[in-house]
Amino acid sequence: MRRASFEGSKKDQFMPTSLPGFPLLPRARIFLAALMVAPTLIAAQTPPPAQSPARKFEQDGLKIELAALPPDTTRAFFMGRGFARKDADHLVAKACVFRSAIGSAFSKAGSPAVSIDLKQWQVLSAGHDKGGAAPPRREDWSPVWQARGLSEDAKVAFYWALFPTRQTFAAGDYNWGMLTFGLPAGTKFSLKLVWRTGGTKHETMLKDLTCGK
Amino acid sequence: MRQVIGTFKLRMKSICIKAAVSLGLAVLLQSVLPQAAAAQNAAPQLLQKLTGTPPAPAFALPDLDDAITKLSDLKGKILIVNFWATWCPPCRKEMPSMQRAWEKIKDKGVVLIGIHVGGNTDKIWDFTSQHNLTFPILIDKRGAVSKKWKTIGLPTTYVVDGRGRKIYRAIGGREWDDDQLLAQVLALRTGK
Numbered sequence: 001m002r003r004a005s006f007e008g009s010k011k012d013q014f015m016p017t018s019l020p021g022f023p024l025l026p027r028a029r030i031f032l033a034a035l036m037v038a039p040t041l042i043a044a045q046t047p048p049p050a051q052s053p054a055r056k057f058e059q060d061g062l063k064i065e066l067a068a069l070p071p072d073t074t075r076a077f078f079m080g081r082g083f084a085r086k087d088a089d090h091l092v093a094k095a096c097v098f099r100s101a102i103g104s105a106f107s108k109a110g111s112p113a114v115s116i117d118l119k120q121w122q123v124l125s126a127g128h129d130k131g132g133a134a135p136p137r138r139e140d141w142s143p144v145w146q147a148r149g150l151s152e153d154a155k156v157a158f159y160w161a162l163f164p165t166r167q168t169f170a171a172g173d174y175n176w177g178m179l180t181f182g183l184p185a186g187t188k189f190s191l192k193l194v195w196r197t198g199g200t201k202h203e204t205m206l207k208d209l210t211c212g213k
Numbered sequence: 214m215r216q217v218i219g220t221f222k223l224r225m226k227s228i229c230i231k232a233a234v235s236l237g238l239a240v241l242l243q244s245v246l247p248q249a250a251a252a253q254n255a256a257p258q259l260l261q262k263l264t265g266t267p268p269a270p271a272f273a274l275p276d277l278d279d280a281i282t283k284l285s286d287l288k289g290k291i292l293i294v295n296f297w298a299t300w301c302p303p304c305r306k307e308m309p310s311m312q313r314a315w316e317k318i319k320d321k322g323v324v325l326i327g328i329h330v331g332g333n334t335d336k337i338w339d340f341t342s343q344h345n346l347t348f349p350i351l352i353d354k355r356g357a358v359s360k361k362w363k364t365i366g367l368p369t370t371y372v373v374d375g376r377g378r379k380i381y382r383a384i385g386g387r388e389w390d391d392d393q394l395l396a397q398v399l400a401l402r403t404g405k
Contacts, residue, residue: 080300081331101303103384103385109259156331157300157331157333160298160367161300164366167365170384171259171261172256172261173259174385175366175384176302176366177367
């Protein structure tokens with residue numbers, strides 16, 4: 001379309017058909033080429049956006065991405081899904097929340113299954129290797145919301161927004177969900193990950209995680 | 214002298230234009246080639262074959278107009294049943310590919326159904342109209358059907374054969390209009 005509009009016979013009356021040294025390259029085409037590359041050139045000059053706070057990890061079949069959510073973001077997310085302000089405040093007071101994507105790192109059919117159980121994970125104080133506790137899971141929050149009289153819609157939204165407690169991933173599978181850690185905003189901590197790949201147990205420690213604030 | 218200066222100016226102009234065009238092309242290629250390479254290396258869109266071909270649990274769910282759809286109404290059809298939610302990023306991401314898949318398969322004996330977990334109909338309306346989704350969207354207000362189907366995270370999608378058995382599962386998003394993926398679904402029409 002562009003080419004047609006620039007090569008109309010009327011246009012050619014006002015422009016020489018070519019430039020010296022570019023017998024086959026009319027000015028219109030150069031102008032067009034310049035227009036086409038300009039955004040790319042500008043994009044190349046633009047500094048990259050601020051580094052994402054997401055922490056990525058991949059090992060022995062497990063792929064994980066974690067990012068701390070600021071309390072305001074968590075509060076807004078759940079208030080948009082039926083939480084009263086007091087309940088959203090309770091959540092951010094009791095837990096720091098991370099968004100996560102966890103799944104199989106394999107991309108070939110027939111690869112071993114990768115399974116996780118959040119009950120086996122441990123949240124540890126920064127600099128410690130032992131004495132941690134498992135992160136609070138869907139099941140742990142249910143009685144809290146029941147006691148606080150949360151609406152059914154809000155309870156359903158919370159349940160499904162949290163990462164499943166147990167999951168098994170085939171090649172290409174992953175889930176998205178929130179992880180809650182019973183820590184105050186801004187706390188630095190380590191997270192011991194445990195998973196099984198084709199039945200073999202693996203574990204590692206993710207250090208220097210920080211709750212949003 | 215004027216002729217020499219004129220020729221020199223023309224040559225310089227020509228060199229500058231050539232350099233600008235070359236630079237532009239180089240930058241353009243630099244930006245396009247990695248995308249092409251990434252597309253070539255894109256992971257295959259895998260479906261996990263379920264062992265034991267468990268029966269798809271019955272449901273009767275409303276759509277956005279409160280019209281009820283029952284699983285039994287769809288007997289004999291191949292089904293793609295997607296459990297999703299508007300607030301789930303990979304669910305949102307895969308929805309346009311589901312619509313494209315629907316365009317490819319709707320006349321081939323396959324029914325695609327989105328089951329939204331949770332009942333915020335305003336948000337569902339907004340999302341479906343924004344993305345021009347035309348396949349049926351049902352609402353599982355309390356998440357009970359999702360749990361009966363053994364869905365534990367979103368998105369999760371099942372492919373059900375004409376005999377009402379869950380044959381394939383995909384946990385997480387996929388490019389649903391991928392030809393190889395759809396070929397696996399369409400192959401179920403033979404009833405094998």
